[in-house]
Amino acid sequence: MNELGEAVAFLLDPASWSGNDGLGKQLVEQALLTVTALLVVALVGLPLGLWLGHRGRGGTFAINVSNVGRAIPVFAVLALLSLGPVGTDVLGPYGRAGMATLIALVLFGLPPVITNAYVGVREVDPEVVEAARGTGMSEWQVFGKVELPLAARLVANGVRLAVVQLWATATIAALVAGPGLGNTITYGFSNNTYRYVIGGAILVALGALVLEGIAALVERAVDPMRRVSGSGHDGLVHTPQIASPSTDTATTGS
Amino acid sequence: MSLAAGVTPSPLLAADPPCYARSVNAWICPEYVEKYAPELVDATVQHVYLTVTSVALGLVLAVALALFARNRPRMRSLLMGSTTIVYTIPSLAMFSLLAQATGLSPTTVIVGLGLYSLAILVRNVLAGLDAVPDEVIEAATGLGYGRLRLLTRVEAPLATPIVMAGLRVATVSTVAMVTLGTIVAYGGLGNMLANGIDDSFKAQVLTTSVLCVVLAVLLDLVLVAFTRLVTPWTRGVAT
Numbered sequence: 001m002n003e004l005g006e007a008v009a010f011l012l013d014p015a016s017w018s019g020n021d022g023l024g025k026q027l028v029e030q031a032l033l034t035v036t037a038l039l040v041v042a043l044v045g046l047p048l049g050l051w052l053g054h055r056g057r058g059g060t061f062a063i064n065v066s067n068v069g070r071a072i073p074v075f076a077v078l079a080l081l082s083l084g085p086v087g088t089d090v091l092g093p094y095g096r097a098g099m100a101t102l103i104a105l106v107l108f109g110l111p112p113v114i115t116n117a118y119v120g121v122r123e124v125d126p127e128v129v130e131a132a133r134g135t136g137m138s139e140w141q142v143f144g145k146v147e148l149p150l151a152a153r154l155v156a157n158g159v160r161l162a163v164v165q166l167w168a169t170a171t172i173a174a175l176v177a178g179p180g181l182g183n184t185i186t187y188g189f190s191n192n193t194y195r196y197v198i199g200g201a202i203l204v205a206l207g208a209l210v211l212e213g214i215a216a217l218v219e220r221a222v223d224p225m226r227r228v229s230g231s232g233h234d235g236l237v238h239t240p241q242i243a244s245p246s247t248d249t250a251t252t253g254s
Numbered sequence: 255m256s257l258a259a260g261v262t263p264s265p266l267l268a269a270d271p272p273c274y275a276r277s278v279n280a281w282i283c284p285e286y287v288e289k290y291a292p293e294l295v296d297a298t299v300q301h302v303y304l305t306v307t308s309v310a311l312g313l314v315l316a317v318a319l320a321l322f323a324r325n326r327p328r329m330r331s332l333l334m335g336s337t338t339i340v341y342t343i344p345s346l347a348m349f350s351l352l353a354q355a356t357g358l359s360p361t362t363v364i365v366g367l368g369l370y371s372l373a374i375l376v377r378n379v380l381a382g383l384d385a386v387p388d389e390v391i392e393a394a395t396g397l398g399y400g401r402l403r404l405l406t407r408v409e410a411p412l413a414t415p416i417v418m419a420g421l422r423v424a425t426v427s428t429v430a431m432v433t434l435g436t437i438v439a440y441g442g443l444g445n446m447l448a449n450g451i452d453d454s455f456k457a458q459v460l461t462t463s464v465l466c467v468v469l470a471v472l473l474d475l476v477l478v479a480f481t482r483l484v485t486p487w488t489r490g491v492a493t
Contacts, residue, residue, distance in 0.1 A: 076463035168344035
């Protein structure tokens with residue numbers, strides 16, 4: 001495990017973090033990509049999925065968008081975008097092939113958000129919704145005061161899946177000469193410098209675990225049902241009933 | 255882009271570069287598929303091999319772990335927690351770390367993707383076993399079924415639809431993720447994809463991308479057909 005020690009030394013050396021191809025710049029690129037794509041995904045995917053769920057329409061689309069997303073390799077989409085009209089130009093702080101990477105991130109972040117938002121709202125007990133309408137609530141009130149709170153945990157779970165997916169996708173961008181921490185890994189492989197490979201991989205994995213941890217806390221915090229009772233919230237990922245039990249791992253090729 | 259579609263090569267124009275030539279570099283190029291057929295077949299065979307082996311490894315481990323943990327609540331949450339963590343680690347990091355132990359080999363890809371499959375499958379195996387009604391188990395026990403016979407003759411068949419649903423998800427996402435095995439030189443079609451990127455070879459990038467998706471759809475259809483075959487009682491019921 002001498003190489004592990006070298007990798008840790010590489011990560012602890014301030015010189016590794018500075019400079020134009022240092023870890024610092026790559027980490028900033030990757031974090032910026034993830035956050036920017038997450039904003040776009042949330043702004044587009046949440047309203048779309050919630051609206052489809054509320055209207056009870058477009059279920060085929062909302063569910064299948066995840067199935068389709070899963071079948072398409074991230075790597076292929078990145079390759080097609082960067083060889084196509086989008087190109088590999090530097091996009092400000094996002095680095096080389098920034099635009100192609102951002103588009104790919106958004107494309108792979110959207111499916112879990114749309115599917116879970118849709119399933120979350122659809123799973124709300126129809127009798128509860130019916131009762132809310134019966135008390136004279138407007139459609140907005142039904143949505144805002146009944147459906148959304150009851151769906152919150154599953155909706156947040158979709159965002160959590162998207163966050164993990166975005167971080168993983170941003171890592172892959174390096175395979176098409178894009179930005180992000182994947183560059184340290186690919187550089188290490190092509191130069192047989194394994195402290196770069198291991199160091200980069202540790203950093204990427206740690207980043208994913210930190211994001212997953214934050215997202216899990218947020219998921220718990222937004223659930224208004226968390227204090228109602230312990231039952232049904234056993235800390236496991238909630239399982240939508242409409243599709244297969246595996247929809248909760250709706251992530252695509254990461 | 256349309257060069258490949260309509261124009262039939264005439265003897266007089268024999269000097270015209272084919273659509274996969276550097277000077278043309280068309281996205282859609284049937285001549286590319288023809289010329290590179292042997293390479294495409296080899297890459298596809300490797301892709302299928304890596305996918306099937308990984309998912310099979312994941313399934314065997316998932317069944318074993320689920321059977322062990324299903325009546326042990328603490329093991330169960332430990333299993334769920336650890337598979338969630340495994341699933342969180344990006345594949346590029348996973349392959350890089352595994353490569354330190356297993357080198358640039360198919361094993362690295364198979365173990366890595368097997369772990370992801372395990373994370374998906376263990377949930378579905380547990381959910382499938384949980385879905386077996388208690389009355390059915392009581393009835394079988396009352397009929398004198400032992401634990402092994404109960405598992406193989408009653409619980410396994412009844413859990414099959416949910417397990418197969420997980421197997422479909424695992425297989426389709428594994429086909430997509432095999433491409434990233436190219437980081438350790440075993441990525442099936444992903445190897446050709448990577449070469450295509452390095453050479454800006456558009457026909458190769460598009461062809462291999464399309465083949466990946468086609469492969470995922472085909473394997474999914476095979477699993478759907480197999481599920482229908484082994485669970486005749488679910489026919490007519492939405493799956």
